[in-house]
Amino acid sequence: MIIKEVTMRKMKMSLKDPFTTSFGTFQDKDFLLLEAKDELGNTGWGESVAFHSPWYSEETLETNLHMIKDFLLPLVLGKEIGHPDEVNELFSAIRRNNMAKSTIEGAIWDLYAKRNKLTLAxxxxxxxxxxxxxxxxxxxxxxxxxxxxxxxxxxxxxxxxxxxxxxxxxxxxxxxxxxxxxxxxxxxxxxxxxxxxxxxxxxxxxxxxxxxxxxxxxxxxxxxxxxxxxxxxxxxxxxxxxxxxxxxxxxxxxxxxxxxxxxxxxxxxxxxxxxxxxxxxxxxxxxxxxxxxxxxxxxxxxxxxxxxxxxxxxxxxxxxxxxxxxxxxxxxxxxxxxxxxVPTGYGIGYEPDLEAIDQFTVETMHFKAE
Ligand SMILES: O=C(O)CCC(=O)c1ccccc1C(=O)O
Ligand SMILES: [Mg+2]
The missing domain is CATH 3.20.20.120 (Enolase-like C-terminal domain)
Structure with missing residues (x-):
């Protein structure tokens, strides 16, 4: 498969109730969603689990955005990828930034599963x-x-x-x-x-x-x-x-x-x-x-x-x-x-609700293979 296009969205959702840990309280949930499209028009979705602030780990939504945009996407866009296991290897020159890497890798796994008519499981x-x-x-x-x-x-x-x-x-x-x-x-x-x-x-x-x-x-x-x-x-x-x-x-x-x-x-x-x-x-x-x-x-x-x-x-x-x-x-x-x-539909098995996604989208960015 060849990743031709990627759409990234900055999202803001609000938790029903605040969630408090020893390091801080979460109420709003700011995160990145990534949608990857291949040469046949299949799409796959990934989510960055980095939080707004670097409390749990050093990664944040903004560091993920920077890594994805400036370092990680250029390593996958337009490349022939046989299996999602190869994505990690494409990223091997980049140290850490695991949540950023996982955002793209997750979307490619979903895409791969859909393309091959398999559930992600x-x-x-x-x-x-x-x-x-x-x-x-x-x-x-x-x-x-x-x-x-x-x-x-x-x-x-x-x-x-x-x-x-x-x-x-x-x-x-x-x-x-x-x-x-x-x-x-x-x-x-x-x-x-x-x-x-x-x-x-x-x-x-x-x-x-x-x-x-x-x-x-x-x-x-x-x-x-x-x-x-x-x-x-x-x-x-x-x-x-x-x-x-x-x-x-x-x-x-x-x-x-x-x-x-x-x-x-x-x-x-x-x-x-x-x-x-x-x-x-x-x-x-x-x-x-x-x-x-x-x-x-x-x-x-x-x-x-x-x-x-x-x-x-x-x-x-x-x-x-x-x-x-x-x-x-x-x-x-x-x-x-x-x-x-466990859902039986292909890929992640749950349909992204585009209307709800739009409702919580703060900013949308598009990237294309050259
Ligand atoms: O319900 C969840 O998603 C897990 C909640 C949770 O424990 C957690 C939430 C935010 C940051 C760190 C943690 C954790 O597992 O340590
Ligand atoms: Mg924990």
Whole structure:
């Protein structure tokens, strides 16, 4: 296939409710959408999961725009591409900027699947027809309200509850949630809010039988996490620290992590996600699919990836209605009884809703092969 044209849109959507992590609060969601068209007129869609501000990682919407426009698109426009696995190789001279790379790569995977009359899940080799999902719940200092929020999502059927924690909002919060919900699979995500000085505090979390604790220590660390894991019973799951298969291998060899959260954007795309998945499967490390408060386009990619066999823990891929009054795909992603039924249409399997997309578009840019 030859990528002839690319349309990029700067989008602005608004979350139903603010979402608070240890590093900040999200209300508006600014992001990039990318549509790629081949020489036969097939199209594929990708979403940049970079946020407006560099809190989660160093990438932002604007750095992604710059990288895509000035460095990455020139490497793919007009090139003959046999398989989406080749996209990573075309990008190999560009360091990092994984979310920017993944935006293009994701669109090319969708396009490739459509062109070959496959679902994206089939193109990736995924077999699961239904995927199990959990939900990630932001920090809410009003404990009674938090308990009711959690109760509501358990009643909706979500298979596992993840709660954000930070210093001062941790042990007592988990104790209270455990007291209310003794049997629900539960976990905590610290988004790098602690250091090894907090070992004694983190050890207190062992009492609550959590499925895992996600990224307790620094976002660039795999050494201290190994030290911490030796002192914790609760498995550590790395999120921010993992950008590649190589990072995964090193963290697993060091004993820094027992579970991996795979985010397609963070690791530079679906090809790298699949490599990490395969490595973890061989090494007995369960994986699950993380979320970046995606619109339906990015969410659809997450759903497809999650059909691979080693996604044995519920992901953060909640239904569209958890985030948006109106999503930008049709149908929206629906969660029933804690499961998403994987769509059977070609490519991502959900139709981009062009009217809704227009409604949330702030700026449109066009690029063509010479
Ligand atoms: O529902 C989602 O999309 C996942 C929400 C979430 O936990 C999150 C949201 C924003 C930034 C980082 C994270 C995270 O997984 O660490
Ligand atoms: Mg996380």
């Amino acid at each position: 089939e193109a990736l080799g995924g077999k699961q027809e239904k995927i199990e999902v959990g939900i990630s719940i932001g920090i809410d200092e009003d404990m009674d309200r938090l308990v009711e929020t959690v109760r509501g999502f358990i009643e909706e059927g979500y298979k596992r509850i993840k709660v954000k924690i930070k210093p001062g909002f941790d042990v007592e919060v988990m104790r209270e949630l455990r007291r209310n919900f003794p049997d629900v699979p539960m976990m905590a995500d610290a988004n790098s809010a602690y250091t090894l000085e907090d070992v004694d505090l983190l050890k207190q979390l062992d009492e609550f039988n959590l499925t895992m604790i996600e990224q307790p220590l620094a976002s660039d660390d795999i050494i201290d996490h190994a030290t911490l894991q030796k002192q914790l019973e609760t498995p550590i799951c790395l999120d921010e620290s993992i950008h590649s298969l190589e990072d995964t291998r090193k963290a697993v060899e060091l004993g820094s992590t027992k579970i991996i959260n795979i985010k397609i954007g963070r690791v530079g795309g679906l090809t790298e996600s699949k490599k990490i998945h395969d490595y973890c499967m061989e090494h007995g490390i369960p994986v699950w699919c993380g979320g970046m408060l995606e619109s339906g386009i990015g969410r659809a990619h997450n759903v497809a990836l999650t059909t691979l066999p080693n996604f044995i823990l519920p992901g953060d891929t909640a239904g569209s209605s958890r985030y948006w009054e109106q999503d930008i795909i049709s149908p929206e992603v629906i969660v029933e009884d804690g499961y998403i039924t």
